[in-house]
Amino acid sequence: MNAPRRVLVVLVAVVLLSVLTVAPAQLTAGPASSRSGNLVLATRGSAEPANMDAHVDPYAITWLMDSFVADPLVLLTAEGEYKPMIATGWSVSPNGLIWTLRLRKDVKFQDGTPLDAEAVKFNIDRVMNPETRSALMANYLGVRNFQKTEVINDSTVKIYYSAPVPTVLWGLSIFPIWSPTAVKKFGRDFHQNLVGTGAFRMAEWVKGSHIRFARNPNYQGAMPAQEHAGPAYLNSITFKFVGDDGVLGEVLRSGEVNMVVELPAQALASYKNNSTFQVTAGYQPGAGMQFVMNTERPPLDDVRVRKALRHAYDQDRINQTLYDNFYVAVKGPLTKYTRCYWKGAEEAYRLDLDRARALLEEAGWRVNARTGIREKDGRPISLTMVMLHHKEIGEYLATQFRNIGVELKPEVVPGPVQLQRATGGQFDLMYERLRSFEPDDLFSMWYSQNNHPGGWAWSRFQNATLDQTLLRTQQTADPKERCRLFTEAQRMITDFALALPTLDNPIYYAMHRSVKGFKLGAFGAWFFVKDIYIER
């Protein structure tokens, strides 16, 4: 073969190879009934779960996707009430130590095996087993006080604790019940082969690309939060993961997806003013975007310095300047969408630069006329602010703090680095956010004994009264008393100025107007899918 032909052969080989290695396009089946369709959602690439099993993974998107595949024992309605679902009812012993769950008798898993008391016991025992490496779920279900699960009969199961666990119902509302047969069959690969009782089956997971759920035609369940019983309207739900925020903000316009979850704030205005699309805000419970202060090292070991920072900025102005008021100002340890929210935090610290300067003077920090930065014993006041995203908030705060002579250095790091820095105490201010609907996140974040690897008490603050109050929230089951204690804890956390609360970024759902039946849950990251359909 001569040289030019060889060159040609090489080129043709490259062409053929590139054509052959490209897989054929995936075909989707068309819907038959009048209310049907394929829902395609786009969301941030970083939101893709590493593990699809909510028994293990601690993120809300995993809980949500698992809710398509497995109905929970208890349903948390959009109004924040706990309603029977697979559990027809429940009761707690007067001392709060024994939970009795009564189950429906007609429920089968997608593999045909029955959901009975043994299956529930299997699931609870599994999540409590350290080998499962359960994240938050084990906590919500009370792993620290867990003693045993007992099957009373086919439809009754009891959970025994050594101390009351106030978060059981919350935990059960996001706790998927998996088929024990499937869990045993797939072993450690179960999270890629979920089998539950829900209205959808896990059909496909192409990592780094998308996860697809297909309708379970045999589903006969009814959900109190949904309008119709039986199978879901949608034929399929596909979550696509988008690597770039700019693309995520625009992709709905291209018609490739019906809905965007977590639409970036920058793209909001254009969708809100366009009748082709509808936008819904899902407000988030929990701590909001707050920065906890490292109270173990100077200068933030001094409450006067911490209070000075609280007086040096205004959340409403940040919201207006940076986000056209699309976000929500958060002024205390919890957002107002969390149970037992304390309104008093809103008035605790007002923007007052004179007060902030006076506090710093009182703490011994004097302005260096040359640099404009305050110093004490020859050392300038310079704070490191570790954050995961929203750097503009850090930059805005840096400008504000400059007004009182404090230097702030915002530093954006990846999640794992944040965790290392938090564990090692290598920060002055650290982004820390939990977002459960119940206020028990306060216990996780502020109870001083939770300062250990894997714990959340990153501020390293120790106060016996606060600890005692928080501990009591975990020992009482009475909702009113719990709220009183949580309110007291919020007041103390605010008084000690342990964190800089900033804003809550609601989860914005932008969808094409053809998407019907969308209904948000009790917290922003949750929605119900059974009534959704695509109008043709």
Place this chain on the structure above:
Amino acid sequence: MTALLPVLLLVSSAVFGIMHVLPGDPVQLMIAGAEAGSVTPERMEALRKAMGLDQPLHIQFARFVLGALRGDLGRSIRFESPVSQLVGEAAVHTIKLSVAGMFVALLIGLPLGIIAALNENTWVDAACMLVALLGVSMPLFWLGLLLIMGVAINLQWLPAISGDQAIGIIMPAITLGFVSAGLISRLTRASLSEVLHNDFVRTARAKGLGERVVVIRHALQNALIPVLTVVGLQFGGLLSGAVITETVFSRPGLGTLVVKGILWHDYPLIQGAVLLLAGSYVLVNLGVDVLYAWLDPRIHYA
């Protein structure tokens, strides 16, 4: 081919060493944000033991090498899945993209370089080299975003989310290929231009051969040898450039997987992925060596 094993061993040792020198404990990362309130030092030790991280480094490395020889790359710490499965799935997507990118690079780069060389020092040459300069200097992410906004969002001709669809590979391949095309075209031009001034080309013309035959059969054959070297190296570059392209176009692949692995100190995952990347690099260069001999019969390997 005999170089493959030593190279892989060397690369594995280097990656293993670097990962263990970097600060950060995978056990802490695994339980951070998880098991809050229930973690004890004993529990952490048990996890460390379960993952084999309590063993001395040389034992850990030996276990990895022995496992790899058996085809077992272990399980990912972060993703709870077999590394061979994760890396295998991702590699398919990255190789598809790299091959398609190389096709685009050759499709644009070679003709551009040939046209420029044949019209040396004319406006055609300048125009071709301007395009090449654009390719060399244009950031991947910028070109990618530009294509997405123009072709996918505004014109709606192609999907913005590439995913694993066949049609979705077009824009990422153009993005990736255009950058390499710049280099290939510049090199083709320089190489072909030099060859065209050689005596044997003058002789071929003096013999009365047509210009097309002179250029394609005589000149290009010699000019392509250095280009081929760069194409081989560029293929390796495409594998790494795929990280950015995969992110911008939301494509699954090895690049994004490795980045996640590094962030989470997922030793087994990183080692498995690097082994595959290094192996691919060696094999591509081996292929280039074979092609040398095929294109130029004067080249022989003992």
